[in-house]
Structure formats: structure tokens, C-alpha cells
Amino acid sequence: MTSTDVLDVRARAKREQRKRRILNVLYLLFGMLLFFVAWWLLSLEASPFYYDIPPPIDAIQHFLGNLGTSSEMRAKFVHACPDLHPDRATNWLRQVGSSLIGYKYTNEGLLPGDPRPIPLGQLPEGCYGYAIHLVVTIIRILIGATLGTVLGITIGLSSLVFPKVAQVFTPVASFFGTAPIFIAAPFFVIWFGVEVPIMTTMGLVTFYTTLLMYFFSRRAAENISVGIVESALTLGGSPRSIFRWVYLPGTVPEIAGGFRIALAGAWGLGVLVEVLGIQVGGGHLIDIWRFLIGLIEAPSALVALITFFGVLAVVVDGILVVIIRFLTRWSESGRRLGL
Amino acid sequence: MSKVVSFEGLWCVFEHRSGQLVNALQDVTFKVEPGEFVCVVGRSGHGKTTLLRVLAGLQPPTAGQIQLGETVVSGPGADRAMVFQQDTVFPWLHVRENIEFGLRAMKVPTEERESITAHWLDAVGLTDFADSWPRELSGGMRKRVALAAAMAVGSDVILMDEPFGSLDYFTRRNLHEVLLDLWRETKKTIFFVTHDIEEALILADRVILLAEGKLVDDIPVQLSRPRDEDVRASTDAVDITKTILAHLGITEEEAIQG
Numbered sequence: 001m002t003s004t005d006v007l008d009v010r011a012r013a014k015r016e017q018r019k020r021r022i023l024n025v026l027y028l029l030f031g032m033l034l035f036f037v038a039w040w041l042l043s044l045e046a047s048p049f050y051y052d053i054p055p056p057i058d059a060i061q062h063f064l065g066n067l068g069t070s071s072e073m074r075a076k077f078v079h080a081c082p083d084l085h086p087d088r089a090t091n092w093l094r095q096v097g098s099s100l101i102g103y104k105y106t107n108e109g110l111l112p113g114d115p116r117p118i119p120l121g122q123l124p125e126g127c128y129g130y131a132i133h134l135v136v137t138i139i140r141i142l143i144g145a146t147l148g149t150v151l152g153i154t155i156g157l158s159s160l161v162f163p164k165v166a167q168v169f170t171p172v173a174s175f176f177g178t179a180p181i182f183i184a185a186p187f188f189v190i191w192f193g194v195e196v197p198i199m200t201t202m203g204l205v206t207f208y209t210t211l212l213m214y215f216f217s218r219r220a221a222e223n224i225s226v227g228i229v230e231s232a233l234t235l236g237g238s239p240r241s242i243f244r245w246v247y248l249p250g251t252v253p254e255i256a257g258g259f260r261i262a263l264a265g266a267w268g269l270g271v272l273v274e275v276l277g278i279q280v281g282g283g284h285l286i287d288i289w290r291f292l293i294g295l296i297e298a299p300s301a302l303v304a305l306i307t308f309f310g311v312l313a314v315v316v317d318g319i320l321v322v323i324i325r326f327l328t329r330w331s332e333s334g335r336r337l338g339l
Numbered sequence: 340m341s342k343v344v345s346f347e348g349l350w351c352v353f354e355h356r357s358g359q360l361v362n363a364l365q366d367v368t369f370k371v372e373p374g375e376f377v378c379v380v381g382r383s384g385h386g387k388t389t390l391l392r393v394l395a396g397l398q399p400p401t402a403g404q405i406q407l408g409e410t411v412v413s414g415p416g417a418d419r420a421m422v423f424q425q426d427t428v429f430p431w432l433h434v435r436e437n438i439e440f441g442l443r444a445m446k447v448p449t450e451e452r453e454s455i456t457a458h459w460l461d462a463v464g465l466t467d468f469a470d471s472w473p474r475e476l477s478g479g480m481r482k483r484v485a486l487a488a489a490m491a492v493g494s495d496v497i498l499m500d501e502p503f504g505s506l507d508y509f510t511r512r513n514l515h516e517v518l519l520d521l522w523r524e525t526k527k528t529i530f531f532v533t534h535d536i537e538e539a540l541i542l543a544d545r546v547i548l549l550a551e552g553k554l555v556d557d558i559p560v561q562l563s564r565p566r567d568e569d570v571r572a573s574t575d576a577v578d579i580t581k582t583i584l585a586h587l588g589i590t591e592e593e594a595i596q597g
Binding site for chain 2: 233241249
């Protein structure tokens with residue numbers, strides 16, 4: 001084989017790789033097209049779901065038309081967003097704080113700013129739009145999942161170093177792990193009430209991700225070969241350096257895979273808790289429209305909101321895949337996991 | 340500075356799952372001078388790896404002790420770096436970072452660490468692969484990384500547990516040459532566990548023969564170096580082979596039949 005042949009083989013391999021990437025994108029687009037075609041077919045007059053499922057274009061138009069502010073919501077609902085403070089443009093801390101902790105508590109002087117409740121009629125138009133509700137839900141779920149991940153990994157990995165932690169936590173985690181987490185959702189709402197979303201939406205998401213990440217991080221650490229740890233010991237590795245250079249990087253592929261699973265579940269769980277009674281958030285919007293299913297625009301609203309969370313989960317998962325691929329670029333299995 | 344390694348009345352007893360006690364090592368006593376290349380030979384399950392693990396500090400002895408100079412071995416440490424049979428290169432670290440691992444753990448200053456790493460990368464012929472991931476290397480190259488990492492921590496004693504067992508003949512022969520060059524350059528004491536008599540004849544100054552956990556013979560290998568095919572076919576080499584086979588209870592016919 002001459003050097004020209006070698007170059008030719010390499011160029012061909014690159015071409016093949018590029019072709020595969022383009023094909024992957026095309027498959028994705030084809031999948032999305034299939035989804036919309038199926039949706040459109042189900043919305044036709046001949047379909048048994050004609051009254052429940054609007055055409056895709058109607059749902060998209062409804063969603064975009066109500067994103068910033070919603071005259072439909074303002075006209076129909078006496079209650080829109082009591083947790084959202086009107087002066088959010090100048091007091092973001094109060095805004096975020098009240099939407100996460102609950103207006104009742106922030107209005108009792110925990111956060112700076114004017115604590116007086118605002119009459120419904122004086123609430124800014126933005127409070128009636130979908131965007132603010134969806135953003136609040138996304139923030140709650142992401143904070144809950146992040147907190148749960150940090151807690152789960154910390155407890156999981158430290159339980160390997162301190163067996164007492166495992167003795168205490170494993171039975172608790174196993175007990176709650178065997179019960180479907182969705183069963184726990186109503187109890188969180190009943191116990192903590194609808195006025196403190198930090199304990200309900202975020203609490204449940206945190207609790208759920210902590211359990212999952214505990215199991216994933218323990219299993220990931222247990223799967224690190226004993227030979228590798230022994231090799232590190234004979235090279236002079238201290239417990240600290242072994243934790244930093246062996247356990248932390250070595251557990252990334254499994255932990256990252258676990259986080260994808262946990263976050264995928266967290267979207268559903270967070271929205272479910274909001275549907276059960278939280279006063280602000282995407283789930284709350286779904287709940288409102290659910291009660292008004294007889295109105296002409298209700299199916300469009302419901303389908304649009306549910307589809308939004310589906311698309312959001314896919315997009316966030318796609319971003320995670322890119323991050324995981326970077327973090328596990330050393331590992332073939334990690335790369336496969338990220339695909 | 341290299342130190343004498345003394346094995347004194349070493350016993351290692353394991354409890355089998357059935358409750359039966361198994362003597363992995365029985366009263367093993369011998370001394371190794373600094374800079375010696377010792378091959379530990381024996382059949383599978385006759386205590387070779389256990390002996391090395393006790394020396395590495397990964398397995399406490401049931402009785403007896405090992406002394407490195409004046410110090411009694413009580414746990415693992417960088418003064419006895421080990422190259423394992425299985426692949427123990429850290430897959431998440433680049434080749435350079437793998438070699439640096441022990442130096443980082445010992446908090447060697449960056450400049451010194453980089454210079455030591457560069458030296459060992461060059462010594463094992465991996466300078467061009469310093470920034471590669473282990474998965475991009477062949478099995479033989481990964482063994483070279485493990486060898487360089489063990490050498491880089493500056494231990495007086497290097498322990499090798501059938502390190503080339505999973506490699507093909509040509510790669511193994513190439514690594515024998517790399518190892519012998521490093522040994523000649525550094526004068527480190529090397530303990531090399533193998534069940535391959537030819538490998539022991541190529542490498543060793545001395546063969547420690549273990550059978551059922553007992554030291555059954557301590558054979559000096561006074562063959563000239565380099566030990567090419569002619570040297571290994573010499574009468575002295577054949578005599579050593581016959582002695583080892585006899586101790587292991589294998590006839591020449593059985594050995595030829597494999």
C-alpha cells in the first residue's frame with residue numbers, strides 16, 4: 001500500500017463519518033416529521049380523537065399567541081399568578097424567591113421589597129402569559145434535580161468510604177426505591193401544602209433524584225476494577241488522590257447516564273406535582289385548561305403545553321448528550337451511552 | 340538507595356468458602372539483594388501472586404514478615420510499585436497523566452514532575468503518544484504505560500505479576516527488551532511472577548520456585564546476556580529448565596505436549 005493509498009483510505013473514512021452524521025440528522029428530522037404526520041392524522045375529522053386532538057398548526061399558534069401574555073387566561077380566570085410579584089423587572093430576587101418559596105412566606109418579610117399583595121386587576125400582563133409559568137417550572141425542576149444529584153452522589157460515594165452511611169441510607173433508599181415515586185407525589189402536596197413549592201415540586205424532584213443518583217453512584221464506584229484501585233495504591237495514591245483521580249472520573253459515565261434517566265423522570269414528576277395543586281407553573285396551566293376542556297381552545301392549549309414539555313425534555317437531553325460525550329470522551333462505552 | 344528485601348517465615352492462610360483452610364504460602368524465607376532480577380515461577384494457584392501481593396502490602400501475612408531494608412512492610416506504598424496482569428492503566432487519564440499519577444499523589448512540584456514524566460515517556464518509546472487516551476493504544480503500549488508509571492514513582496523495588504501474559508509472542512519479546520533496558524539503566528530490584536519458564540530464562544538472575552506455597556528451590560541463572568535463542572538452547576539453560584520442570588512435577592514429554 002502506497003502513501004497515496006493510505007491518504008485515500010483516510011479520506012474515504014472521513015467521508016463515511018460525515019455521511020453517518022448527516023444520516024443521523026436526517027433520521028431525527030424524519031422521526032419528527034412522522035410524529036407530526038401522526039398527530040395531524042389523529043386530528044382529522046375522520047379520526048375518533050377529532051374532538052380531543054387539535055391540528056399541530058392550531059396548537060403551535062395557540063402556544064405562540066399566549067406565550068408572552070394571554071388575554072384568554074386574563075379573561076377567563078380570576079386567579080393567574082399570585083406567587084409572581086409584579087415588580088420583577090426591578091426586584092428579581094423577590095420574583096424568583098416568591099416563585100420558588102411561595103408568596104406567603106416571601107410576603108412575610110423574608111425577602112426585601114414591597115411585601116404587600118397586589119390586587120388581581122393590577123397584576124402585570126406578563127403574569128397571564130405562559131412563558132413566566134414555564135420558566136418557573138423549568139427552574140424548579142432543574143434546581144431540584146441538581147440538588148438531588150449532588151446529594152445522591154455525595155451520599156453514594158461517601159457510603160463507600162464510610163460504611164455506616166451505607167448502613168443507614170441503603171435500607172431507606174431501598175424502601176422508597178421499591179415504591180413507584182409517582183405514588184409519593186400526592187403525599188408531598190398534602191404534607192407540605194401548595195403554598196411552598198420548594199417543598200413540593202422541588203422537594204419531590206430532589207427526593208427522587210437523590211434516590212436514583214445514590215444507587216447509580218454506588219454502582220458506578222463498585223464497578224471500578226479492584227485492580228485499578230490497587231494499582232493506584234502501589235503507585236503511592238492516598239485516599240484523597242484516589243478519590244480525586246480514580247473514583248471521580250471513573251464513575252462519570254454511569255453517573256451521567258443515571259442523571260439523564262433521573263432528569264427525564266423529573267420533568268414528568270415536577271409537572272405532575274404542579275397539576276396536583278401548585279399555584280404557579282406549567283403544570284398549573286395544564287390544570288386550569290383541564291377544567292375547561294369544553295372550551296374550543298382547551299384541547300389546543302393542553303396539547304401545546306404537554307408537547308412543550310416533551311420537546312423541552314428532548315432538547316435538554318440532547319444538550320446533556322453533548323456534555324456527556326465530552327466528559328466521557330476517554331471511554332468507548334461512555335461515548336455509546338451518550339449517543 | 341536500594342535495599343535488601345527479606346522474607347522471613349512468611350505464612351498466608353486463607354479460609355475457603357467450604358470452611359477449609361488453604362495454605363497459600365508456607366514458611367517462605369529468602370533474601371533478595373538490591374538490583375537483582377528475580378523471577379518467581381510456579382504452577383497456577385501455588386502462591387506466586389500471593390507472595391507478590393504480600394510484598395506489595397495489598398495482603399497481610401498470617402505469620403512472618405517482609406522487610407525492606409530495616410522497614411517491615413505493613414501496607415501498600417510507592418516504594419514497591421506494581422505492574423499487574425490485568426489492564427490497570429487509568430482509561431480516563433491521558434498517557435502522560437497516567438505516568439504522572441504517583442508523582443501527583445506524592446505532590447512532586449510541577450516542573451520536576453513534567454521532567455520525570457518526559458524522561459519515562461521517552462524511555463518506553465511513547466513520547467509521541469503522550470496526549471493519547473489509553474483506548475487508542477495497543478495492549479503492548481498500555482503495558483509500557485503501566486511500566487513507565489511504576490518506574491516514574493522512583494521505587495527501589497518493582498513488582499510485576501505476569502504482566503505480559505495476555506500479549507502475543509512478538510509483543511512480549513519486545514517488552515522483555517524494554518524491561519531489561521530499563522532494569523540495566525536503573526538497577527532497580529525486580530520481582531517478576533511468571534509461569535513461563537522461557538520468560539524466566541530470558542529475564543532472571545535468579546528463579547524462586549514455589550510449589551503448594553512452599554519455596555522448593557532457589558536457582559541462580561548464570562547465563563550470559565543478551566539471552567538469545569543460542570543461549571537459551573545451551574546446556575546450562577536446558578539443565579535449569581529440567582530442574583524447574585522436575586520440581587513442578589512435569590516430565591519433558593508433558594512440557595513438549597504443552
